[in-house]
Amino acid sequence: MKDTAFLIxxxxxSLVDSNALISALKNDEIAGAALDVFENEPHPRQELVEMDNVIMTPHVGSATHVARYNLSKEAANNVLSFYKDGKAINQIN
Known part of the structure; x- marks a missing residue:
């Protein structure tokens, strides 16, 4: 990555190796990071917490009004489908 890159x-x-990220940030190999998820949730690495070029949020990336509305709508449609046809839309078995 370029030294101006930000990892999001x-x-x-688990997609990001925290040790590699910390090393890249400390060595100015990348400019910063924005993390909504962590390797060991709910406990992010202290080194990342203390860095000025890291922004962290507590796994709330999907907590938008649109996302929550769509989840509610999908759940309601599954219930209606089950009562109408005996199968949920997202049924696995």
Whole structure:
């Protein structure tokens, strides 16, 4: 990555090697990081917490009004489908 790059992880904490990220940040290999998920949730690495070029949020990336509305709508549609057809839309078995 360029030394002006910012790493953003809102997916899964295990996708980012915290040791490598800390090293890259300390050695100015990247400019910063924004993390909504951590390798060992709910406890982020203290080194990351103390860095000025790291922004952290407590795994709330999906907590938007639109996302919550869509989840509620999907749940309601699953219930309605189950009562109508005997199968949920997202049924696995």
């Amino acid at each position: 992880n809102v997916a899964r904490g």
